[in-house]
Amino acid sequence: MQTHPTAATPIPLRLLHRPVVAGLAVPWITARTPNGPYRFGAVDTGRAAAALERRWCQICGQPLDARFVFAMRDRDVDRSIAAEAAMHPECFRYSTQACPMLAGSMSHYRSTARGGDLAGISAILGDPHGVRAGKRAERWHAVWARDYIVFDDPLTGLAAALLRPHHIVRVRPLATWAQGSGAGRLL
């Protein structure tokens, strides 16, 4: 079982401007400690909100194109609400390749909780799932969209993306995303 992102994943062109730590491109919304080092698995909440509001990709920090992708769990899809900003398709693909949770190679969250304030793809490459440590991993979906509405999610009190039916282009499960030859076909 892969328990750590692989540095062998090629960094896409869109992410070449990002800092690289241990062979991995650092997402735009990744938090830094006051003295400089990035904290993989921790989100800069100001940047996360800014990406959502400005319609920027949370991974590269650049404006989204006409079609973009949200990573959403089952319950997010049921509510048509994405808790985190969207991504360019290639940035999303890189995230799925670098994040073992999204790649479907882990059946459970890590049992060691750390942080506890984060969940989701925005914390890729780190330990984003401490809040649900030890519980069964939820299924993720790639939700392709053309638009969204920024609103305050009443469940969390945080800004989120509300997807109307006409905003959604397609929904694909990620469970088998990286298992074998099908990885490239879904994007």
Ligand SMILES: [Zn+2]
């Ligand atoms: Zn991007």
